[in-house]
Amino acid sequence: MSEVAITTMLIVLLFLLLGSGVWIGLTLGGVAWIGMQLFSSRPAGDAMAVTVWGSASSWTLTALPLFIWMGEILFRTKLSESMFRGLAPWVSRLPGRLLHTNVIGCTIFAAVSGSSAATCATIGKMTLPELDRRGYPEDITIGSLAGAGTLGLLIPPSIIMIVYGVTADVSIARLFVAGIIPGVVLASLFSGYLAVWAVLNKKRIPVPGERMTFAQKLSESRHLIPVVVLIAAVLGSIYTGIATATEAAAVGVVGALVLSAVQGSLNWATFRDSLLGATRLYCMIALILAGAAFLTLSMGYIGLPRHLAEFVGSLGLSPFMLMVALAIFYIVLGCFLDGISMVVLTMGVILPTVQAAGFDLIWFGIFVVIVVEMAQITPPVGFNLFVLQGMTGKEITWIARVTMPFFFLMCGMVLLLWFVPQMATWMPSKM
Amino acid sequence: MRRLLDFLYDASAWLAALAMIGVLLMVLLSIVSRQVGFHVPGTDAYAGYCMAAAGFLALAHTLKRNEHIRVTLLLGRLQGKARHGLEMWGLSAGVLLAGLFAVYAVRLAWNSHAFNDISTGNDATPLWIPQLTMAIGTLVLLVAFLDEWVQELRGRRQSAGSEEALHNE
Amino acid sequence: QTKWDLPAAYPASNFHSENLVQFANDVDKATGGKLKITVHPNASLFKAPEIKRAVQGGQAQIGEILLVNFQNEWQIFGADGIPFLADSYDSAMKLWRAQKPMVDKKLGEQGMMVLYAVAWPPQGIYTKKPINSASDMKGLKWRAYSPATARIAELVGAQPVTVQAAELSQAMATGVVDSYMSSGSTGWDTKTYEHIKNWYDTQAWLPKNAVIVNRAAFNALDKPTQEALLKAGADAERRGWEMSRKTNTEVLEKLKANGMTIHAPSTQLKADMKKVGDTMLKEWLDKAGPEGQQLVDAYRKM
Ligand code: NA
Ligand code: NA
Numbered sequence: 064m065s066e067v068a069i070t071t072m073l074i075v076l077l078f079l080l081l082g083s084g085v086w087i088g089l090t091l092g093g094v095a096w097i098g099m100q101l102f103s104s105r106p107a108g109d110a111m112a113v114t115v116w117g118s119a120s121s122w123t124l125t126a127l128p129l130f131i132w133m134g135e136i137l138f139r140t141k142l143s144e145s146m147f148r149g150l151a152p153w154v155s156r157l158p159g160r161l162l163h164t165n166v167i168g169c170t171i172f173a174a175v176s177g178s179s180a181a182t183c184a185t186i187g188k189m190t191l192p193e194l195d196r197r198g199y200p201e202d203i204t205i206g207s208l209a210g211a212g213t214l215g216l217l218i219p220p221s222i223i224m225i226v227y228g229v230t231a232d233v234s235i236a237r238l239f240v241a242g243i244i245p246g247v248v249l250a251s252l253f254s255g256y257l258a259v260w261a262v263l264n265k266k267r268i269p270v271p272g273e274r275m276t277f278a279q280k281l282s283e284s285r286h287l288i289p290v291v292v293l294i295a296a297v298l299g300s301i302y303t304g305i306a307t308a309t310e311a312a313a314v315g316v317v318g319a320l321v322l323s324a325v326q327g328s329l330n331w332a333t334f335r336d337s338l339l340g341a342t343r344l345y346c347m348i349a350l351i352l353a354g355a356a357f358l359t360l361s362m363g364y365i366g367l368p369r370h371l372a373e374f375v376g377s378l379g380l381s382p383f384m385l386m387v388a389l390a391i392f393y394i395v396l397g398c399f400l401d402g403i404s405m406v407v408l409t410m411g412v413i414l415p416t417v418q419a420a421g422f423d424l425i426w427f428g429i430f431v432v433i434v435v436e437m438a439q440i441t442p443p444v445g446f447n448l449f450v451l452q453g454m455t456g457k458e459i460t461w462i463a464r465v466t467m468p469f470f471f472l473m474c475g476m477v478l479l480l481w482f483v484p485q486m487a488t489w490m491p492s493k494m
Numbered sequence: 495m496r497r498l499l500d501f502l503y504d505a506s507a508w509l510a511a512l513a514m515i516g517v518l519l520m521v522l523l524s525i526v527s528r529q530v531g532f533h534v535p536g537t538d539a540y541a542g543y544c545m546a547a548a549g550f551l552a553l554a555h556t557l558k559r560n561e562h563i564r565v566t567l568l569l570g571r572l573q574g575k576a577r578h579g580l581e582m583w584g585l586s587a588g589v590l591l592a593g594l595f596a597v598y599a600v601r602l603a604w605n606s607h608a609f610n611d612i613s614t615g616n617d618a619t620p621l622w623i624p625q626l627t628m629a630i631g632t633l634v635l636l637v638a639f640l641d642e643w644v645q646e647l648r649g650r651r652q653s654a655g656s657e658e659a660l661h662n663e
Numbered sequence: 664q665t666k667w668d669l670p671a672a673y674p675a676s677n678f679h680s681e682n683l684v685q686f687a688n689d690v691d692k693a694t695g696g697k698l699k700i701t702v703h704p705n706a707s708l709f710k711a712p713e714i715k716r717a718v719q720g721g722q723a724q725i726g727e728i729l730l731v732n733f734q735n736e737w738q739i740f741g742a743d744g745i746p747f748l749a750d751s752y753d754s755a756m757k758l759w760r761a762q763k764p765m766v767d768k769k770l771g772e773q774g775m776m777v778l779y780a781v782a783w784p785p786q787g788i789y790t791k792k793p794i795n796s797a798s799d800m801k802g803l804k805w806r807a808y809s810p811a812t813a814r815i816a817e818l819v820g821a822q823p824v825t826v827q828a829a830e831l832s833q834a835m836a837t838g839v840v841d842s843y844m845s846s847g848s849t850g851w852d853t854k855t856y857e858h859i860k861n862w863y864d865t866q867a868w869l870p871k872n873a874v875i876v877n878r879a880a881f882n883a884l885d886k887p888t889q890e891a892l893l894k895a896g897a898d899a900e901r902r903g904w905e906m907s908r909k910t911n912t913e914v915l916e917k918l919k920a921n922g923m924t925i926h927a928p929s930t931q932l933k934a935d936m937k938k939v940g941d942t943m944l945k946e947w948l949d950k951a952g953p954e955g956q957q958l959v960d961a962y963r964k965m
Pocket of ligand 1: 174176178221
C-alpha cells in the first residue's frame with residue numbers, strides 16, 4: 064500500500080474512533096496497534112508493553128505529577144484569591160485587566176516548569192475558577208490559558224529543548240538562553256491580542272473596581288507575597304543548585320503544603336482531596352501518554368514521519384519556502400503526535416537538509432520549539448487541550464476553537480522569527 | 495458484588511495515591527541526600543516506578559469517576575436507542591483495548607521475570623516487581639470496563655456527559 | 664526480501680551510529696538488497712535499557728547495547744567497566760577477545776548472539792577544580808550514573824549524585840554536579856566544556872557497545888545472507904575501533920580548542936586510582952565468582 068493510502072487510512076481510523084466516543088488514550092493505542100499489525104509485519108503487543116512501561120516509569124516525567132499535585136494543593140488555598148487581589152490594581156489600566164493573569168502566570172511559571180501540560184494544569188487550577196467567579200468569559204480565559212501554557216516549552220527550563228539539543232548536537236545552555244526573548248515576545252503577542260479583544264468586546268469584561276491611589280496599590284500588593292515567595296523558592300532551588308529542574312517540582316509541592324498550612328487551609332480533607340484529585344488528573348494524562356508512546360513506536364516501525372521528512376528534504380526548496388514547508392510539515396504532524404516524538408522521529412532526517420540550507424541550528428531549535436508548542440493545542444491530539452478538557456469538562460472541539468486565535472498568533476511568531484532571527488541568536492552569541 | 499467491585503477500584507486508587515506520595519518522597523530524598531551528604535542509590539528509578547504505579551493503579555477509579563477524557567460531541571447529541579448503541583460500541587472498544595493492554599502488561603511482568611530483566615540503573619531492581627503495578631492496574635481497568643459494559647447493557651449505567659461537572663468549582 | 668530494525672540509543676552523529684549505518688549499507692550491498700536493516704538511532708524506537716530485551720523478545724531483530732549497562736544482570740557484561748583492568752585500546756581489544764566467548768554463550772542461552780563490539784574512547788575524570796590525588800576528590804559532587812561510578816565515589820570519599828543525562832548540562836551550570844567520569848567524546852556530546860574546565864586522562868576503562876542479534880531471526884536467513892551479515896559485522900568491528908581511536912584524538916583537540924585543559928594524571932593520582940581499581944576488581948571477582956576469575960585469567964594470558 065502506498066504511503067498516502069496508509070496515512071489516510073490511519074487518520075480516518077483515528078477520527079472514527081475518537082468521534083464515536085472511544086477514550087482518547089485507548090484510541091491512540093488502538094490506531095497504533097492496527098497500524099503496526101497491518102503495515103510493519105511486527106507483532107505489536109510485547110513492543111507496546113515495553114514502550115509503555117518505559118515511558119510511564121521514565122524519571123524525566125516525574126515533574127509532571129508533582130506539579131499537578133502542587134496545583135491541586137494551591138487550588139485549595141486562598142493563594143489564587145490573594146494573588147488576584149494583589150494583581151488587580153496593577154493591571155487595572157490594561158484593556159482586559161485580569162484577563163492577562165493567564166499569560167502573566169504562565170510566563171512566570173514557565174521559568175519553573177519544563178513542560179507545557181504542567182504549566183497549563185498548575186496555573187489553570189488557580190486562575191480559571193477565580194476568573195470565572197469574577198465574571199470573565201470562559202471562551203477567552205480558557206483559550207488564553209491553553210495558548211499561554213505552551214510557553215512552558217519556550218521559556219527555560221524546557222524538556223523539548225533538551226531533547227532537541229542532544230539530537231542536533233547543540234548546546235542546551237545556549238538553547239535555553241535563546242528561548243528567553245522569543246518567549247517574552249510571544250507572551251507579549253498573547254497579551255496584545257487579549258488587550259485588542261478586550262477593546263472590541265468591552266461589554267464582556269466585568270466592570271472595574273474603584274480607582275486606587277499608588278499607596279493603596281502598594282498596600283494591596285502585599286497579597287502577592289505568598290505567591291512570590293513560593294515561586295522564588297522553586298526558582299531559587301534550581302538556580303542555587305539545591306535541586307535540578309525536575310526535582311524543583313517536589314520543592315513546589317512542599318512549598319504549597321507549607322503555604323496551605325500557614326494559611327490554615329491544610330487539613331486531612333483538603334490533603335486527601337488534593338492527593339486524589341492530582342492522582343486522577345495525572346492518571347488521565349498518563350493513559351493518553353501511554354497511547355501516544357505506543358503510537359510513536361508504531362510510527363517508528365512504519366516509518367511514516369521519516370519518509371515524510373525525506374520527502375520535504377527532497378523538494379529542493381529555497382530557504383524561506385523550506386521553512387514554510389517545515390512549519391506545515393510539523394503543524395500537520397503535530398496534530399497527531401506529541402512534541403518530543405516529533406523531534407525524535409524526524410530530526411535525524413531533517414537536520415542534514417536544514418544544515419544544507421544554512422539555517423543556524425540554535426535558531427532552528429527555537430523554530431522547532433514554537434511549532435511543537437502549536438502541536439500542544441491542535442486537535443485531535445493536543446495535550447493542553449486534553450488537560451483543559453480534564454479540568455473543565457468542556458468538549459475538546461470547543462476548547463480547540465477558543466484556542467484557535469492563539470494558534471494563529473504562534474504562526475505569526477514563526478514568521479516574525481524568520482524576519483528577525485536575532486531574537487533567537489543574539490543572546491546566545493553574547494555567552 | 496457491587497460493593498466488592500467498588501472496594502477493588504477504591505483500594506487500587508488509594509495505592510495509587512500512596513505511590514504519588516512515594517514520588518514526592520523519592521525526589522525529596524535525592525535533594526536532601528545531596529545537601530546532607532549521604533547517598534541513596536536509585537532514588538531516580540524508584541521515583542519513576544512510583545510514578546508508573548500512580549498512573550496505572552488509578553486507571554479504574556478515574557474511569558469510574560468519568561475523568562478519562564473522550565470526545566462526547568456526538569454522544570451528547572444522541573438520545574435513547576442511538577445513544578445506547580453508540581455507548582455500547584465505545585464500551586466494547588474499551589473492553590477490547592483495555593483487554594489487550596492488560597494481557598500484554600501481564601506478559602511484560604511475566605517475561606521480565608522469565609528473562610531475569612534487571613534495571614540497568616543503580617537500583618538494580620528486578621523489573622517484574624514494579625511492573626506488577628502496571629499488570630494489576632490494567633487488569634482492574636479491564637474489570638471496570640466490563641463492569642461499565644454490563645451496566646450499560648442493562649440500562650443502569652449513568653450516562654456520560656450529563657454528570658460532567660466542572661472540576662474547577 | 665527481509666527487513667530488520669536496528670534500535671540504537673546514541674545520536675545519529677555519534678561515531679557508533681555512523682558505523683551502524685555503514686554496516687547496514689554493507690549488508691544491503693553484499694546481499695543484493697535481500698536483507699534491509701533500518702537503523703533507528705537516538706533511542707527513537709527503544710530506549711537504551713530496553714534494547715536488549717527488545718532483541719531477546721523479537722521486537723527488534725538486531726540492536727546495539729552498552730554492555731556495562733547490563734552488569735546488574737550478569738557481572739561479566741560489566742568487565743569492561745572495571746577501572747584499570749584494561750586501560751588502552753590494545754588491552755581493551757584483548758579483554759573483548761577474552762570476554763566474547765562468554766558473552767556469546769550467555770546471549771546464546773537467552774536466544775541471541777553477539778555480532779560485534781566497539782569500544783568507546785577511554786574514560787577520564789571531569790572536574791571543576793584541579794586534583795592531584797584522590798584526597799582532592801573528597802567531597803566532590805560526583806555524578807554517579809552506574810553502579811561502578813557510584814562505587815568509585817564512595818572509595819575516594821566523593822558525594823555520589825544522581826543526575827540524568829538530560830539534565831547534566833544544567834546540573835553542571837548550577838553546581839548540582841562538579842565532577843564525573845566519562846570519555847572525551849561524552850564530554851563533547853554533553854558540552855561539558857561549557858561548565859567544567861579540567862579533564863584528567865586516566866584511561867580508566869573503555870566500555871563497549873555491542874551489536875546483538877536475535878538467534879531465531881538469524882537462523883531464518885539463508886546461508887549466504889548469514890555469511891554476508893557476519894562479514895559485514897567483522898568489517899564494522901574493525902572500522903569501529905579505528906573510528907573510536909580517531910574520534911578520541913579529534914574530540915580531545917576540540918575540547919582543548921573550547922577551553923578544556925587535558926591533564927595527564929599526577930603520579931599520586933594514578934597510584935590512588937590504581938588502588939581504587941584493585942579494590943573494585945576484588946569486589947567484582949567476589950560477585951562474579953569462578954567465571955569472573957576465568958575471564959581475568961584468560962585476559963591476562965593474552
Ligand atoms: Na519552561
Ligand atoms: Na496537536
